[in-house]
Amino acid sequence: MDQHYPTHHRYQVKKIRKEGVPVSSNNDSEKDKRNQSGFSRRSWLRGAGIGTSVVGAGVLEQEAEAQGAPKVMSGEVEIALDINGRSRSVKVEPRTTLLDALRNRLDLTGAKRVCDRGTCGACTVSVNGKIVYGCTMLAVDAVGKKIQTIEGIAPEGQLHPVSAAFVNNDAQQCGYCTPGFVMAAKGFLDRTPNPTQEQVEKGLAGNICRCGTYVGVRKAVLEAAKNYRGGSNA
């Protein structure tokens, strides 16, 4: 009873803190490892002249000495992303989000760009098994991680059980929010295989639909819980 706003806004804040990986994250051990493309995040950031807490004050000072004030560059760099089990080479800018890399540069358009700032969930993808908003993660931060998009959850022409439940329960109208909902629902069921209706509502509160398909979504996720994992904790 404490929501002054639709409840998803509360959950969204939590979700980003927990699962989004902001560029200023300090957890760098993994990111500093050289990856397959021979490119490290730290060296790239130096090259691009981006000053963040990741880089540290020393680098910033060197930058400042060498180039005057740090400046943001918009050059493209080629990186490799592990998407749906395949390594995909892609040129991105430092500011290119994972979502824009997928949609604009890799023609993986299942994730949609709607709010573009971590509110609506239409761009939901899975990164290292965690559900994230593709618009809140930079493409360069996804290097070395396992990215799964809606296109990767089932072969073309086949339906993942969660997608099938969305069809059965007519949990879609225009369908633009649907891929994000399916990915969020799949991630939710991975963590909560046998949910109550209330858990479904809270677990999927980070996705917004404008056509108003929530009644179908609620039913679909409960049905998928039975088919997807056979209600393994039932």
Next chain:
Amino acid sequence: MPDYRWPDMAKRKVMGQRISRLDGPVKSAGRAKYPSDMNPQGLLQSALLTSPHAHAKIRSINLDAAKAIPGVVAINTFVQPGAEVQWAGAEIAIVAANTEEAARDAVRAIKIDWEVLPHVVKEENLAKAGTRAKAAGEQVTGDPEKAFSEADVKIEGEYGIPVITHCCLEPHGNVISWKGDKVDFWPSTQAVSTSATQLATLIGVPATQISVTCDYMGGGFGSKFPPDSWGAESAKISKGANGRPVKVFLDRATELTIAGVRPSHFAKIKIGAKSDGSITAWQSDSWSTGGFGGGGMAPIPYVFVNIPNRRNNHAAVSLNAGPQRAWRAPNHPQAAFLTCSALTDLAQKLNMDPLALMQKNAGLTLRAATYTDQLAKAAELMEWKSKYHTPGEGKGTIRRGVGIGVATWGGAGHASKAKCIIHPDGSVEVELGSQDLGTGNRTCISMVAAESLGLPMSAIKVKIGSNDYPASGPSGGSTTIGGVSTSTRKASLNALEKLFEKVAPSLGVPPDQLEAVDSRIQVKGNPNKALSWKQAAQKLGPSKIEEMGENVPAQAAREGLNTLGASGVQMAEVEIDTETGIVKMRKMVAVQDCGLVVNPKTAESQVFGACIMSICSALFEERVMDAVTGRVLNPDMEFYKLAGLPDIGEIVVHMDIQEVHDKRGIIGLGEPCAIGGIAAIANAVHNALGVRVPMVPATADRVLNAIGTKRYA
């Protein structure tokens, strides 16, 4: 001529079944390609520069720095120096570049010298609107003064519903390629067949040279009919770039600022009645805005139109704010909210249950029997009798209440042509220049064709979403299902008639003695004298059958396939924490007739969706303007608030499917179900609190302000 009439309800095999939408799998697998998903070879990305000022003149535009940015291919301006813009967000320039990032950099590098002018962006207080409010004239029926002076009971109230935006999840926009004399246009549109003509006018290319494709679109709700200025400019850029396709889709802030709003509506309403509840007099002084062009009067009094004595005054308020577009049942949700709120307040004054008041006055509506039935049905599903209480009655912090809203809509079918093709191998195609907004249109067309041809739906290939197909109307006003079902029915039966002519000799009867049943062509009533559909089609030899069917709106009433006039009643139950002011949905009930229902499954989905949209508008959703800067304060999705999954409560949809409605033909559904819900929720809030929250959305602050006028135990 075939008998086009719908088969009797009991005899239908496909229509009336609960069918999952045909495009469900491709959508839920993330493989449906929306216009915004198109990435053709050589694509240029784009970004728009829009006005930061609500009212300003452009002294000069300098594009030099922007053009110098690497990757920028072209910059077109929508306006020239000297132009005056009338709202923040107005289109100024479009940049096309090799990447979206470069296009955005270039937008930031454009230098405009502005002469900022005064603006007005708020209309809630009419007295402050000054000369921006224009009286729309007075309408008087009967003798309202006399009626008010003779009334036993009078109420006066003031009510308001703000501007909201469409907030389509797929923004407005398109991909376009113009090479030589050929234009390929992929718009996110509600109007596949009319888009080419409209674009033709904007860019000076014959419509015959323009191909429009839109297989899927991510929401329109009335806002996606025209190709828009950015469509035209992106076309010109493509031409200048030797046909390289250009993608333009509005960013979220621009989408919420200029791509369409539903007008606000405010009104001071006075109602007079006899002590038995008979309403005798109505007076309203209303005002509204839909942007710079002002806003028209909603049809009030709503549904109870025949109040004998009425006086309406209205003022249209022009604001320096983004323009209105049709929004699911234009002006009806506002009218229902204003009217049903005032009626509920009247019921309180009369010490009557508002359900009883509406039933008592059903004679003032145009469909008294239907509303009486529907009010009773909704009351049953809501358990109204056990839940209704005197407004404000109750103990403790948490209060519950119930409320009612009513709806009416025209509908009927738009002009539509369909082509039915039967190939010699037995395969069947149905082609229409129509579009599926998510209503299930594609699925319904397939159902009608299957019903008419005696085939399973899997045997029918429905082709829509292109202007290569016979023209069908835009999807507006709940007219699509009536139009496409009628044209599809006729095209299918016309094609079948040709097939009968071909196979009649081999079955030894005249063609009019044949029927198509269960994938067979048989002598009427005799399955033993039959050819399989495939055998029958083989009789065509090398040539296929191609037959047209047409819905002509002027003839529709006579033919009986589609018609006008849907009614609906919605009820809501809310729970309010009187300490925090937070309103929570417990339950909604929607009883809706829309004539013959082709696919109850997708129809129900539309009604569920409309209920949820009503929850958004009644509790969360509002465009907030900043008086100082003249800009929209919440052009995003965290502060432009829509309901989420935890916010909807239980929703019960009752499609009023019965012979009496079915016999009228197909009516249409998108609008009628999106009308009464806001009123129902606002009135449930009133019932819970015993005081009126005069303006929706009933946010915590508004609820607490209303509560402040009354003491709570």
